[in-house]
Amino acid sequence: MPLSNLIASLPIHPSKTHCIFRLMRILIHSGFFSQHNVTENQLEIEYVLTDASMLLLKNNPLSVTPFLLPSLDPILTLPWNQFSTWFQNGDSTLFETEHGMSVWDYIGRHPEVNHSFNDCMASDARLVSSLVIEKCQEVFNGLESLVDVGGGTGTLAKAIAKSFPQLECIVFDLPHVVDGLQGTQNLKYVAGDMFKEIPSADAIILKWVLHDWNDEECKSILQKCKEAIKRAGKRGKVIIIEMVIDNEKRGDEFVETQLFFDIHMMVLLNGKERSRKEWDKLISSVGFNDYKITPVLGLRSVIEIYPQ
Numbered sequence: 415m416p417l418s419n420l421i422a423s424l425p426i427h428p429s430k431t432h433c434i435f436r437l438m439r440i441l442i443h444s445g446f447f448s449q450h451n452v453t454e455n456q457l458e459i460e461y462v463l464t465d466a467s468m469l470l471l472k473n474n475p476l477s478v479t480p481f482l483l484p485s486l487d488p489i490l491t492l493p494w495n496q497f498s499t500w501f502q503n504g505d506s507t508l509f510e511t512e513h514g515m516s517v518w519d520y521i522g523r524h525p526e527v528n529h530s531f532n533d534c535m536a537s538d539a540r541l542v543s544s545l546v547i548e549k550c551q552e553v554f555n556g557l558e559s560l561v562d563v564g565g566g567t568g569t570l571a572k573a574i575a576k577s578f579p580q581l582e583c584i585v586f587d588l589p590h591v592v593d594g595l596q597g598t599q600n601l602k603y604v605a606g607d608m609f610k611e612i613p614s615a616d617a618i619i620l621k622w623v624l625h626d627w628n629d630e631e632c633k634s635i636l637q638k639c640k641e642a643i644k645r646a647g648k649r650g651k652v653i654i655i656e657m658v659i660d661n662e663k664r665g666d667e668f669v670e671t672q673l674f675f676d677i678h679m680m681v682l683l684n685g686k687e688r689s690r691k692e693w694d695k696l697i698s699s700v701g702f703n704d705y706k707i708t709p710v711l712g713l714r715s716v717i718e719i720y721p722q
């Protein structure tokens with residue numbers, strides 16, 4: 415779209431029209447638009463969407479807007495003002511300093527936030543599911559049963575159950591997340607607490623769960639996963655979908671986004687993004703002796719871990 419059309423189609427005051435060129439200039443610089451033509455006349459500059467901005471379109475089924483918009487909610491932005499207080503008190507997160515309780519208690523007590531959080535996660539899971547199914551088919555070969563632990567409202571498990579109809583899938587999450595949700599022929603919902611007991615299966619999937627917790631909590635979750643796959647009788651595995659911070663192999667902007675997400679986890683959830691070395695230490699500390707990292711999901715990787 416030429417700048418002249420863009421200005422004409424926006425409901426802005428005439429005194430502000432010159433600001434659109436400057437806004438578009440920084441959006442080009444940050445990769446959300448590119449310039450289609452070369453011209454000396456600003457009003458004739460034509461802008462086109464990039465891969466990044468395509469993901470923000472409302473009518474794109476893989477749109478990430480439902481994930482990004484809640485991030486601007488004051489419930490999530492106000493805790494960022496608490497760094498100074500938080501560094502001097504004993505609270506485990508800045509979220510707790512701001513709201514007086516953990517994210518999980520807050521979500522459990524506010525149904526509208528529970529709803530928006532689950533939508534946010536479902537939006538991310540839609541994008542990741544399409545990539546996992548397209549690029550990681552072999553991860554699911556030979557499996558008969560799978561539990562998506564902390565699987566939210568089941569977006570990822572539903573996509574896997576549909577693509578692999580021989581696979582019996584369970585979405586396991588807290589009662590306020592899964593109660594009342596309807597399963598399908600090869601997918602059911604089970605409510606419970608992953609720190610107590612996880613249903614048995616050949617494989618456990620943990621997408622965006624471990625980065626919510628500290629190392630000790632992750633060890634307890636992985637221990638419960640190990641017991642669950644042992645009870646199923648086969649060798650089994652745990653499939654983790656998370657970031658692997660790898661400064662040596664990745665570009666600066668890529669690592670910067672991962673490091674920023676790490677601070678997001680510090681603000682909200684006493685969790686963290688882990689480097690290759692930290693994953694290695696965590697995985698081996700729970701007696702998983704073999705693992706494979708496949709970095710095919712943009713900022714995230716598929717990490718398959720196997721018990722002894």
Ligand SMILES: C[S@@+](CC[C@H](N)C(=O)[O-])C[C@H]1O[C@@H](n2cnc3c(N)ncnc32)[C@H](O)[C@@H]1O
Pocket residue numbers: 518535536538539563564565566567586587588591606607608609620621622623626
């Ligand atoms: C960040 S969300 C990830 C959701 C989903 N895996 C995804 O990536 O879209 C973490 C999930 O863990 C669940 N969770 C938190 N504590 C849990 C517990 N003790 N037992 C089971 N699930 C839990 C939350 O309810 C939430 O759905």
Ligand SMILES: O=c1cc(-c2ccc(O)cc2)oc2c(O)c(O)ccc12
Pocket residue numbers: 484485489490517520521527531534622623625626682683
């Ligand atoms: O990006 C997020 C946001 C949240 C979140 C949203 C709404 C709330 O009231 C609290 C937290 O939680 C996240 C999360 O648990 C995660 O694993 C990744 C990203 C986010």
